[in-house]
Amino acid sequence: MGQDGAIAPQEIAGEGDATQLVKLTSTSKDCFTNLYSESFRNNHLFGGQVVAQALAAAATTVEGRHCHSMHAYFLRAGSASASVSFEVDRTRDGGRFSTRRVVALQNDVPILHLECSFHLGERGLEHQVPSSVPVPEPETIPDITALDPDKDQAALWGIIQNVQTFPLLDIRIVDQELLLQPNPDANRRLWIRVPSAVNSDDPAVHQQLVAYISDFMLAGVALLPHPVKYRWPRTFMASLDHAIWFHRPCRVDDWLLYDCDSPSTGDGRGIVRGQIKDRTGRLIATVMQEALLRPDLTH
Structure with a gap:
């Protein structure tokens, strides 16, 4: 059991499927719980995992739009032996943009706040400044x-x-x-x-x-x-x-x-x-x- 009384998330093994990290189960409307965790040092949660799962929770409440930006605040260290719950607030749905706020909690205590915005996508200007610094191919690096x-x-x-x-x-x-x-x-x-x-x-x-x-x-x-x-x-x-x-x-x-x-x-x-x-x-x-x-x- 997790520290909050819920079933503790399973650990992803070395040969595991990373896509399982962002799979959540729905507990009620716009509320979700993670199924898998990856233990970091001292049984702490890796921050990137919580961010990814919070983004997945937000995406569950949006259709036909992709996230274009997100801003997260890490509030407390999380435990890999307890489940994480995610509560999504549907802040706004506009003509082309949708905004969501997600709170990640353990033991009913917030460990992360996430604000993210989703965009329907549209035609516009496009450029990218080229990089002049050469980088060796990954296969050549030990x-x-x-x-x-x-x-x-x-x-x-x-x-x-x-x-x-x-x-x-x-x-x-x-x-x-x-x-x-x-x-x-x-x-x-x-x-x-x-x-x-x-x-x-x-x-x-x-x-x-x-x-x-x-x-x-x-x-x-x-x-x-x-x-x-x-x-x-x-x-x-x-x-x-x-x-x-x-x-x-x-x-x-x-x-x-x-x-x-x-x-x-x-x-x-x-x-x-x-x-x-x-x-x-x-x-x-x-x-x-x-x-x-x-x-x-x-x-």
């Missing part, structure tokens, strides 16, 4: 979990353990040689895909899984300009808010490039932005996140 770092390379060990925590994802980190030194440009690029998403042809499911992967290794980009010893586990990090603008549909079972950078940190917080592109370079989504950063300055 799997970081196959590396065997020295015992003193705690930062690299931390990244490997982080990647291994997410068996539903296939990840190739670009510029792995920069992982063990401060990076004044505060940027990280990685290829990422969700192989089991091949089980769905629903564009909404793939969009929700884009939201799921958008929280992966994002906050840590704010630590890259600083001494490696502060990266993990000597800095406490917690995502505060998370925003995504969806530009184009995609399939997440194919490789997506996540290009992230951190323009600034200060006052105990860091801001990180990311661009998610497909293999052809099309911009799929733009992500912004602010995170709480509390380094252990005693070492």
Whole structure:
């Protein structure tokens, strides 16, 4: 049983189906409960999972429109051993736009608020500024979990353990040689895909899984300009808010490039932005996140 008395969500195994993460059961009108969870460190819920499931709950109440933007606030850490309920408020349905507000709760206590807007879609201007920075193909980049770092390379060990925590994802980190030194440009690029998403042809499911992967290794980009010893586990990090603008549909079972950078940190917080592109370079989504950063300055 979950902490709230409901049946605890099942854990998705390493060979599991990621599309199950965004499947919900209806408990009453515009109220839903998750069926599956993925445990993060210390039995915490991964923020990307809660965002994806909240977006799925909102999408259940909208027909014929796709989400074009969402803004989430992380309020409390969630437990992977308890179910999450989602309450959807149908804020507005206009001629071409629908707005929804979702509250995610455990034990009747909010752990996340999500505001999202859906658009019917229409013809208009279109452009994309091309990238001039070459990126190696994902097949040419070694799997970081196959590396065997020295015992003193705690930062690299931390990244490997982080990647291994997410068996539903296939990840190739670009510029792995920069992982063990401060990076004044505060940027990280990685290829990422969700192989089991091949089980769905629903564009909404793939969009929700884009939201799921958008929280992966994002906050840590704010630590890259600083001494490696502060990266993990000597800095406490917690995502505060998370925003995504969806530009184009995609399939997440194919490789997506996540290009992230951190323009600034200060006052105990860091801001990180990311661009998610497909293999052809099309911009799929733009992500912004602010995170709480509390380094252990005693070492």
